Amino acid sequence: MAENSEQQAGKPIKYTITHHRQPKHTHEAFIKWIVEDHVPAAMPLFKKHKVLNYSLFVTPPPLNAVVAQQFSNFRPTWDFADYDCVIEYILPSLETITNVLSDPEWAEVLKDQDEWVDTSRALVSVGHFTPYLLESGEVVNVKK
Template sequence: MTTTTPLIKFDVCIYKSDDISQEEFLNWSTKVYPVKAGPLIKRYGIVKWTHTVQPTGFREPMRHAMKTDMGRPDWTVPDYDLVTTYWLRSLDDMRALTADPEWVQLEKEACIKSNIAIGHFVVGHEVVHFEGNVDNAGA
Protein backbone atom coordinates (compact mmCIF):
# COMPACT_ATOMS: atom_id res chain seq x y z
CA MET A 1 0.00 0.00 0.00
CA THR A 2 1.39 3.38 -0.97
CA THR A 3 0.72 6.49 1.00
CA THR A 4 0.63 9.89 -0.61
CA THR A 5 1.90 13.00 1.02
CA PRO A 6 -0.89 15.57 1.30
CA LEU A 7 -0.45 18.78 -0.61
CA ILE A 8 0.45 21.86 1.38
CA LYS A 9 -2.18 24.58 1.22
CA PHE A 10 -0.64 28.05 1.46
CA ASP A 11 -3.04 31.00 1.84
CA VAL A 12 -1.96 34.61 1.55
CA CYS A 13 -4.59 36.99 2.93
CA ILE A 14 -4.24 40.36 1.24
CA TYR A 15 -5.56 43.87 1.79
CA LYS A 16 -5.80 46.27 -1.12
CA SER A 17 -3.96 49.55 -1.10
CA ASP A 18 -6.00 52.44 0.26
CA ASP A 19 -5.19 54.37 -2.93
CA ILE A 20 -7.34 52.21 -5.23
CA SER A 21 -10.95 51.07 -5.30
CA GLN A 22 -11.92 47.51 -4.54
CA GLU A 23 -13.14 47.14 -8.12
CA GLU A 24 -9.77 48.21 -9.51
CA PHE A 25 -7.91 45.95 -7.08
CA LEU A 26 -10.04 42.90 -7.88
CA ASN A 27 -9.76 43.50 -11.64
CA TRP A 28 -5.98 43.70 -11.35
CA SER A 29 -5.61 40.74 -8.97
CA THR A 30 -8.02 38.34 -10.69
CA LYS A 31 -7.58 39.29 -14.36
CA VAL A 32 -4.36 41.22 -15.01
CA TYR A 33 -1.96 39.67 -12.49
CA PRO A 34 -2.81 36.00 -13.24
CA VAL A 35 -1.89 36.44 -16.91
CA LYS A 36 1.57 37.63 -15.83
CA ALA A 37 2.10 35.33 -12.85
CA GLY A 38 0.44 32.13 -14.08
CA PRO A 39 3.23 30.86 -16.35
CA LEU A 40 5.83 31.54 -13.67
CA ILE A 41 3.77 29.79 -10.99
CA LYS A 42 3.35 26.75 -13.25
CA ARG A 43 7.10 26.69 -13.92
CA TYR A 44 7.74 26.01 -10.22
CA GLY A 45 5.37 23.06 -10.02
CA ILE A 46 2.58 24.73 -8.06
CA VAL A 47 -0.30 22.23 -8.32
CA LYS A 48 -3.23 24.65 -8.02
CA TRP A 49 -3.66 28.41 -7.60
CA THR A 50 -6.93 30.13 -6.69
CA HIS A 51 -8.32 33.40 -5.42
CA THR A 52 -11.08 33.89 -2.87
CA VAL A 53 -12.60 37.33 -3.32
CA GLN A 54 -14.11 38.85 -0.19
CA PRO A 55 -16.35 41.72 -1.27
CA THR A 56 -16.84 44.49 1.26
CA GLY A 57 -20.62 43.97 1.02
CA PHE A 58 -20.31 40.47 2.53
CA ARG A 59 -18.41 41.50 5.66
CA GLU A 60 -20.85 43.51 7.77
CA PRO A 61 -23.83 41.18 7.17
CA MET A 62 -21.65 38.24 8.21
CA ARG A 63 -20.40 40.06 11.30
CA HIS A 64 -23.98 40.87 12.24
CA ALA A 65 -25.12 37.28 11.68
CA MET A 66 -22.31 35.90 13.82
CA LYS A 67 -23.21 38.18 16.71
CA THR A 68 -26.99 37.93 16.51
CA ASP A 69 -27.88 34.63 14.82
CA MET A 70 -24.92 32.36 15.46
CA GLY A 71 -24.09 33.25 19.05
CA ARG A 72 -20.47 34.05 18.22
CA PRO A 73 -20.09 37.65 19.47
CA ASP A 74 -16.30 37.46 19.79
CA TRP A 75 -15.62 35.97 16.35
CA THR A 76 -14.34 38.21 13.58
CA VAL A 77 -14.62 38.60 9.83
CA PRO A 78 -11.33 40.09 8.67
CA ASP A 79 -11.21 42.87 6.13
CA TYR A 80 -9.04 40.98 3.64
CA ASP A 81 -9.92 41.89 0.10
CA LEU A 82 -8.47 38.71 -1.38
CA VAL A 83 -7.08 35.38 -0.30
CA THR A 84 -4.76 33.78 -2.83
CA THR A 85 -4.18 30.07 -2.30
CA TYR A 86 -1.40 27.87 -3.60
CA TRP A 87 -1.38 24.06 -3.35
CA LEU A 88 2.22 22.86 -3.16
CA ARG A 89 4.10 19.60 -2.98
CA SER A 90 6.78 21.26 -0.86
CA LEU A 91 7.41 24.62 0.75
CA ASP A 92 10.66 24.57 -1.22
CA ASP A 93 8.57 25.11 -4.38
CA MET A 94 7.22 28.36 -2.92
CA ARG A 95 10.69 29.42 -1.77
CA ALA A 96 12.08 28.83 -5.27
CA LEU A 97 9.20 30.74 -6.88
CA THR A 98 9.56 33.77 -4.61
CA ALA A 99 13.34 33.88 -5.18
CA ASP A 100 12.97 34.02 -8.96
CA PRO A 101 13.88 37.48 -10.36
CA GLU A 102 10.70 37.49 -12.48
CA TRP A 103 8.62 36.97 -9.31
CA VAL A 104 10.50 39.75 -7.52
CA GLN A 105 9.62 42.07 -10.40
CA LEU A 106 5.93 41.04 -10.30
CA GLU A 107 5.86 41.70 -6.57
CA LYS A 108 7.02 45.27 -7.12
CA GLU A 109 3.78 45.90 -9.02
CA ALA A 110 1.81 43.98 -6.40
CA CYS A 111 3.21 46.24 -3.68
CA ILE A 112 1.58 49.23 -5.39
CA LYS A 113 -1.83 47.53 -5.56
CA SER A 114 -1.71 45.78 -2.16
CA ASN A 115 -1.19 47.07 1.35
CA ILE A 116 1.89 45.01 2.21
CA ALA A 117 2.19 46.55 5.68
CA ILE A 118 -0.48 44.08 6.84
CA GLY A 119 -1.60 40.61 5.82
CA HIS A 120 -1.77 37.05 6.98
CA PHE A 121 -0.42 33.61 6.01
CA VAL A 122 -2.15 30.29 6.66
CA VAL A 123 -0.11 27.16 5.95
CA GLY A 124 -1.27 23.57 6.43
CA HIS A 125 -2.92 20.55 4.85
CA GLU A 126 -6.46 20.57 3.52
CA VAL A 127 -8.66 17.70 4.70
CA VAL A 128 -11.60 17.16 2.32
CA HIS A 129 -14.63 15.43 3.88
CA PHE A 130 -16.75 15.51 0.73
CA GLU A 131 -16.55 17.15 -2.66
CA GLY A 132 -18.76 17.37 -5.69
CA ASN A 133 -22.09 16.99 -3.92
CA VAL A 134 -23.91 18.42 -6.94
CA ASP A 135 -26.71 15.83 -7.02
CA ASN A 136 -28.45 17.60 -4.13
CA ALA A 137 -28.04 21.10 -5.54
CA GLY A 138 -31.33 22.94 -5.39
CA ALA A 139 -33.05 20.12 -3.52
Protein backbone atom coordinates in the same frame (compact mmCIF):
# COMPACT_ATOMS: atom_id res chain seq x y z
CA MET B 1 -7.21 13.64 16.15
CA ALA B 2 -4.45 15.52 14.33
CA GLU B 3 -2.34 13.59 11.91
CA ASN B 4 1.33 13.28 12.80
CA SER B 5 4.24 14.30 10.55
CA GLU B 6 4.70 10.81 9.14
CA GLN B 7 1.04 10.68 8.06
CA GLN B 8 1.39 14.11 6.40
CA ALA B 9 4.57 13.23 4.50
CA GLY B 10 4.01 13.44 0.77
CA LYS B 11 0.68 15.28 1.08
CA PRO B 12 0.31 18.59 -0.73
CA ILE B 13 0.83 21.82 1.20
CA LYS B 14 -1.81 24.56 1.33
CA TYR B 15 -0.27 28.02 1.45
CA THR B 16 -2.53 31.04 1.80
CA ILE B 17 -1.94 34.75 2.02
CA THR B 18 -4.51 37.42 2.81
CA HIS B 19 -4.37 40.72 0.99
CA HIS B 20 -5.74 44.14 1.83
CA ARG B 21 -5.84 46.68 -0.95
CA GLN B 22 -4.16 50.04 -0.69
CA PRO B 23 -6.86 52.43 0.60
CA LYS B 24 -6.66 54.65 -2.49
CA HIS B 25 -8.16 51.82 -4.58
CA THR B 26 -11.68 50.42 -4.49
CA HIS B 27 -12.20 46.75 -3.75
CA GLU B 28 -13.49 46.25 -7.30
CA ALA B 29 -10.46 47.92 -8.91
CA PHE B 30 -8.13 45.91 -6.67
CA ILE B 31 -9.69 42.57 -7.64
CA LYS B 32 -9.70 43.62 -11.31
CA TRP B 33 -5.94 44.32 -11.04
CA ILE B 34 -5.29 40.91 -9.47
CA VAL B 35 -7.38 39.01 -12.04
CA GLU B 36 -6.39 40.93 -15.16
CA ASP B 37 -2.76 41.88 -14.43
CA HIS B 38 -1.23 39.92 -11.56
CA VAL B 39 -2.64 36.44 -12.23
CA PRO B 40 -1.71 36.34 -15.95
CA ALA B 41 1.82 37.54 -15.12
CA ALA B 42 2.22 34.92 -12.37
CA MET B 43 0.85 31.86 -14.21
CA PRO B 44 3.95 31.02 -16.26
CA LEU B 45 6.06 31.10 -13.09
CA PHE B 46 3.56 28.93 -11.19
CA LYS B 47 3.56 26.40 -14.01
CA LYS B 48 7.37 26.50 -14.18
CA HIS B 49 7.59 25.62 -10.48
CA LYS B 50 4.76 23.05 -10.62
CA VAL B 51 2.24 24.81 -8.38
CA LEU B 52 -0.67 22.32 -8.28
CA ASN B 53 -3.51 24.80 -7.81
CA TYR B 54 -3.94 28.55 -7.47
CA SER B 55 -7.21 30.17 -6.54
CA LEU B 56 -8.52 33.52 -5.42
CA PHE B 57 -11.05 33.77 -2.59
CA VAL B 58 -12.63 37.23 -2.92
CA THR B 59 -14.34 38.79 0.09
CA PRO B 60 -16.52 41.73 -1.08
CA PRO B 61 -17.17 44.32 1.64
CA PRO B 62 -21.00 44.37 1.15
CA LEU B 63 -21.21 40.60 1.57
CA ASN B 64 -18.85 40.70 4.57
CA ALA B 65 -20.96 43.38 6.24
CA VAL B 66 -24.18 41.35 5.92
CA VAL B 67 -22.60 38.13 7.18
CA ALA B 68 -20.73 39.91 10.00
CA GLN B 69 -24.06 41.35 11.19
CA GLN B 70 -25.71 37.92 11.08
CA PHE B 71 -22.80 36.28 12.91
CA SER B 72 -22.93 38.88 15.68
CA ASN B 73 -26.16 37.21 16.84
CA PHE B 74 -24.73 33.68 16.81
CA ARG B 75 -21.10 34.23 17.73
CA PRO B 76 -20.78 37.66 19.37
CA THR B 77 -17.15 37.04 20.43
CA TRP B 78 -15.90 36.23 16.93
CA ASP B 79 -13.95 38.79 14.94
CA PHE B 80 -14.78 39.09 11.27
CA ALA B 81 -11.91 39.29 8.77
CA ASP B 82 -11.72 42.48 6.76
CA TYR B 83 -9.22 41.60 4.01
CA ASP B 84 -10.12 41.93 0.34
CA CYS B 85 -9.05 38.45 -0.72
CA VAL B 86 -7.16 35.31 0.11
CA ILE B 87 -4.78 33.82 -2.42
CA GLU B 88 -4.63 30.06 -2.05
CA TYR B 89 -1.90 27.81 -3.39
CA ILE B 90 -1.72 24.02 -3.35
CA LEU B 91 1.92 22.97 -3.57
CA PRO B 92 3.68 19.63 -3.91
CA SER B 93 6.07 20.73 -1.13
CA LEU B 94 7.00 23.76 0.91
CA GLU B 95 10.11 24.06 -1.25
CA THR B 96 7.85 25.07 -4.16
CA ILE B 97 6.92 28.43 -2.62
CA THR B 98 10.58 29.06 -1.79
CA ASN B 99 11.46 28.35 -5.43
CA VAL B 100 8.78 30.76 -6.69
CA LEU B 101 9.75 33.54 -4.28
CA SER B 102 13.48 33.22 -5.06
CA ASP B 103 13.02 33.05 -8.84
CA PRO B 104 14.36 36.28 -10.43
CA GLU B 105 11.20 36.44 -12.59
CA TRP B 106 9.07 36.84 -9.44
CA ALA B 107 10.27 40.45 -9.03
CA GLU B 108 8.75 41.28 -12.42
CA VAL B 109 5.45 39.67 -11.39
CA LEU B 110 5.42 41.84 -8.25
CA LYS B 111 6.46 45.09 -9.94
CA ASP B 112 3.08 46.81 -9.25
CA GLN B 113 2.35 45.13 -5.92
CA ASP B 114 3.16 48.11 -3.68
CA GLU B 115 0.79 50.28 -5.71
CA TRP B 116 -2.09 47.89 -5.05
CA VAL B 117 -1.39 45.73 -1.97
CA ASP B 118 -0.94 46.84 1.63
CA THR B 119 1.70 44.17 2.28
CA SER B 120 2.13 45.30 5.90
CA ARG B 121 -1.23 43.66 6.68
CA ALA B 122 -0.70 40.34 4.88
CA LEU B 123 -1.25 37.15 6.84
CA VAL B 124 0.30 33.87 5.71
CA SER B 125 -0.92 30.40 6.67
CA VAL B 126 0.71 27.15 5.69
CA GLY B 127 -0.24 23.57 6.44
CA HIS B 128 -1.73 20.33 5.24
CA PHE B 129 -5.37 19.98 4.28
CA THR B 130 -7.78 17.09 4.17
CA PRO B 131 -11.08 17.31 2.28
CA TYR B 132 -14.15 15.73 3.87
CA LEU B 133 -17.00 16.87 1.60
CA LEU B 134 -16.42 17.25 -2.13
CA GLU B 135 -18.35 19.53 -4.50
CA SER B 136 -19.92 16.39 -5.94
CA GLY B 137 -21.53 15.73 -2.54
CA GLU B 138 -19.27 12.76 -1.88
CA VAL B 139 -18.09 12.36 1.72
CA VAL B 140 -14.46 11.28 1.90
CA ASN B 141 -11.84 10.66 4.61
CA VAL B 142 -14.48 9.96 7.26
CA LYS B 143 -14.47 6.66 9.12
CA LYS B 144 -17.79 4.88 8.75
